Amino acid sequence: MVLITDVRRLASSRAAPINRASTFIDLAPxxxxxxxxxxxLHLRAAILAARIGDTELADSHPSAAVEQIRPGQERANYYGTKFGAANVGIHRVAVPVELSDGTTAVTRTATIRLPRGTAPSRSGHYWIDLSRAWLLHGDHRxxxxxxxxxxxxxxxxxxxxxxxxxxxxxLLD
Structure with a gap:
């Protein structure tokens, strides 16, 4: 799996659990x-890559995550992940925020529509990231x-x- 190789590139001890998990998932049917x-795992790896400043790797993981979306996955909530298109969209905004690129994050929000029933913690975090994006973009209001x-x-x-x-x-400053 490409994920293992990419995550090993991350110079962070945080990547170790993702590497172990991806190894076990490869054994699953x-x-x-x-x-x-x-x-x-791709979404977590994207955030880790963004936090160490690897833009190319950070942008590649959400695209790889899209390939893992299956019909009904979000409603089924496998392993408590609630993984689906909404989750990928939230991370597509979060990645440029972690890279301090507010303009890209704000631009990406134009295509994001969180569906009804999105967990409040997910929606709330999306809006927190969007606030950070607007701040980086220079729009305090x-x-x-x-x-x-x-x-x-x-x-x-x-x-x-x-x-x-x-x-x-x-904002106060």
Missing amino acids: SGAPASAARGV HALDSLHEARRIAPQLTRYHPQVRETVYA
């Missing part, structure tokens, strides 16, 4: 549950509006999330 797990939306959807997540505090401090 093919099907929607294994595809969901593979897709989630939209950044604040996005934080308000995150708070409406997932108040506890928004209240205690460290990235929210950092965003608020930056």
Whole structure:
């Protein structure tokens, strides 16, 4: 699996659990549950790659995750992943935010429509990331509006999330 090779390139101890998990998933029979797990691993690897600044690798993993989407996967919630198109879309916005590229993140939001029933924690985190994207883009009004939306959807997540505090401090500054 390409995931193992790519993740090994990550110079982080955080990649070790992803490597082990991808090795075990490769042993699993093919099907929607294994595809969901593979897709989630690609999304986690994308965030890790973005955090170490590897843009090419970070952008390749969401594309690989799309290939793992199977009909009904998100509704079935295999292994608690709720993996599906909405999750991939959320990560397509999160990756450029982690790369400090607010403009790309804001541009990608034009194609994102979170379906009804998206978990509040997922939707809330999406809006937190979108707030960070708007801040990086230089639009403080939209950044604040996005934080308000995150708070409406997932108040506890928004209240205690460290990235929210950092965003608020930056807005105040």
